[in-house]
Amino acid sequence: MEVTRRDFLKIAGASTIVGILGGWSAVEVLAPGELEQQHLPKPGALTAKRWAMVVDMKKMDEATMKACIDACHRAHNVPDIDDPKSTVKWIWLEPFEHAFPYRHHEHVADSLREMRFLVFCNHCNNPPCVRVCPTQATWKREDGIVMMDEHRCIGCRYCMAACPYGSRNYNWTDPRPFIKKRNPDYPTRSGGVVEKCNFCVERLAEGLMPACVEASKGALIFGDLADPASEVKNILNSHYTIRRKLNLGTEPSVFYMV
Amino acid sequence: MADEPKKVVDALRETGFFKPKKLYDGGKVLIGIVVLFVIVGFPFLYNRGKAAKVPEPELNTPVIQSMPEAERRCVESRQYMRDNHMRLLDDWRDQVVRKDRREYAGFTKKRYSISLQNTCLECHSNYDAFCDRCHTYTGTEPYCWDCHLNKPQEWAAEKVEGEGQWR
Numbered sequence: 001m002e003v004t005r006r007d008f009l010k011i012a013g014a015s016t017i018v019g020i021l022g023g024w025s026a027v028e029v030l031a032p033g034e035l036e037q038q039h040l041p042k043p044g045a046l047t048a049k050r051w052a053m054v055v056d057m058k059k060m061d062e063a064t065m066k067a068c069i070d071a072c073h074r075a076h077n078v079p080d081i082d083d084p085k086s087t088v089k090w091i092w093l094e095p096f097e098h099a100f101p102y103r104h105h106e107h108v109a110d111s112l113r114e115m116r117f118l119v120f121c122n123h124c125n126n127p128p129c130v131r132v133c134p135t136q137a138t139w140k141r142e143d144g145i146v147m148m149d150e151h152r153c154i155g156c157r158y159c160m161a162a163c164p165y166g167s168r169n170y171n172w173t174d175p176r177p178f179i180k181k182r183n184p185d186y187p188t189r190s191g192g193v194v195e196k197c198n199f200c201v202e203r204l205a206e207g208l209m210p211a212c213v214e215a216s217k218g219a220l221i222f223g224d225l226a227d228p229a230s231e232v233k234n235i236l237n238s239h240y241t242i243r244r245k246l247n248l249g250t251e252p253s254v255f256y257m258v
Numbered sequence: 259m260a261d262e263p264k265k266v267v268d269a270l271r272e273t274g275f276f277k278p279k280k281l282y283d284g285g286k287v288l289i290g291i292v293v294l295f296v297i298v299g300f301p302f303l304y305n306r307g308k309a310a311k312v313p314e315p316e317l318n319t320p321v322i323q324s325m326p327e328a329e330r331r332c333v334e335s336r337q338y339m340r341d342n343h344m345r346l347l348d349d350w351r352d353q354v355v356r357k358d359r360r361e362y363a364g365f366t367k368k369r370y371s372i373s374l375q376n377t378c379l380e381c382h383s384n385y386d387a388f389c390d391r392c393h394t395y396t397g398t399e400p401y402c403w404d405c406h407l408n409k410p411q412e413w414a415a416e417k418v419e420g421e422g423q424w425r
Contacts, residue, residue: 039349039359039372141358149355150405174404176413184410185376190401205360 044207049226050125050144051199052253053210054235055118059219065093065118070181071215072120075200077188079171079178088169090197091120091212099256102247112258118220120212121146121167121197122244122252129159129168138194144225144253145199155192164245165252168196225253313395316387321380332381334364347374347402375406385409 003011072078072091081087097104099117127146129138137152138159160168174191186202189195199222200210213220223232232255235241241255270276281287322330332339334346350372353359362370371377382388385408393400407413 037349037365038363039353039357040361040363040369041358042360042371045358045360147355151351151355182414182416184407184414187375187405187407190404201358205358 042205042207046204046207046209048143048224050224050253051123051204052144052223052225052232052255053123053199053213054221054232054241054255054257056219056221056235056257057115057117058257059217060118062093062116064215064217064219065116067215068118068212068220069093071211072197074181075183075186075203075211076198077175077179077181077183077186078195079175079188080180081175081178086172088171088175088195090195091118093117094119099244100242102245103242115258117256118212119165119167119244120254121199122165122250122254123197123199125251125253126249128162128164128248128250132158132162134158141201145201147198147201148194148196150189150193150195153193155194157194159194164248164250168194170194310395313391315389315391316384319381319383319388321383331366333362333366333368333370344400347378350374374402375410379408379410 069089069091073080073089076090078090079088093116095114095116096108096112099119104113123144123146125140125144127138127140130140130146133139134156135152135154137149137154139147139149141147155170157170160170171189171191171193176188179188200208200212203210208214209222210220213222221231221235223230225232225236227233235257236255239257241257243252243255246252334342339346350362351374353362354372360372362372364370379385389408392398
């Protein structure tokens with residue numbers, strides 16, 4: 001087929017225009033922008049299949065427990081509100097009777113009856129709070145931590161009704177004026193949301209143990225329940241441990257050695 | 259059918275529909291209309307030619323000043339941050355809270371710890387002159403600061419008043 005000079009010039013001109021447009025769009029698409037954005041896990045973060053805590057009550061005394069509470073509430077800007085109806089706490093003390101109501105009876109040993117236990121969110125394997133949350137503001141992470149997303153919490157308090165351990169508290173007002181031990185590195189909460197212990201996810205991400213574990217002088221042992229070689233698993237194998245309200249089927253990840 | 263409209267017009271004319279009518283209390287009504295226009299128009303007339311100046315967020319914080327000129331940049335380009343910082347922060351929030359991905363690499367490939375309170379405010383430590391200035395101008399009230407501390411160090415050093423006062 002013969003191509004006339006005129007036709008050749010037409011085709012060449014049209015090709016140039018198409019080429020410029022194509023090249024321009026390629027520049028637009030491939031320009032530095034959202035395509036390159038990456039979100040990555042922190043190197044050096046502590047990870048597990050299922051995080052669990054053992055509370056060794058034989059090593060615990062009131063001063064140590066107070067230190068644990070103090071460390072946690074300081075680290076997370078937990079307000080200090082006197083009124084028991086409005087109080088907010090992540091970790092606190094309960095007598096045996098309240099911590100283990102189904103184990104309590106009139107002939108329970110005096111030492112147990114008088115003992116106060118360090119209690120906090122059990123990070124249940126089958127968390128009832130997660131089942132009832134209408135916005136998925138609370139959910140179970142893959143490593144077993146029952147996490148709270150205060151951004152998404154609408155303050156309906158279903159989770160508080162569902163939790164059999166009282167681990168969740170509602171902010172009836174702006175908590176900031178009530179925060180006495182202040183940590184500038186961690187946010188506070190606003191009024192109208194529920195909060196609870198988060199097993200220090202922000203510290204695990206930095207490669208640090210939870211604040212209470214650090215303050216406990218070895219009385220709190222934190223580790224991976226799914227790892228047969230972990231310290232937590234070893235303790236559970238070699239000691240008798242109890243969990244809170246086991247008969248409710250929530251499968252807590254917090255174990256007590258008494 | 260064709261003279262239907264004409265019939266209607268004729269009927270209306272008979273009722274006196276097209277005759278000029280008297281405006282009862284005409285003077286008062288007219289005064290009322292004028293007063294209304296004055297009230298409605300006053301803010302516009304009063305502020306005529308006095309448009310608020312477009313604010314310029316300040317970037318002269320100690321941390322930013324101490325950076326070498328070549329490295330003085332945000333996690334993304336200036337234009338991108340201007341247009342999309344709210345979307346970026348929204349994305350950061352979901353990535354950290356829901357997916358536990360706490361490091362960010364933008365197109366500079368440099369890695370940043372994802373944190374509004376600790377990373378953004380480390381450089382932009384001038385909340386009033388940086389964040390608030392534009393937000394006030396545009397009438398935006400982001401509720402980030404209900405929980406995240408806009409002046410973390412000042413807040414931590416603040417004296418706590420009262421002892422557990424409640425209600």
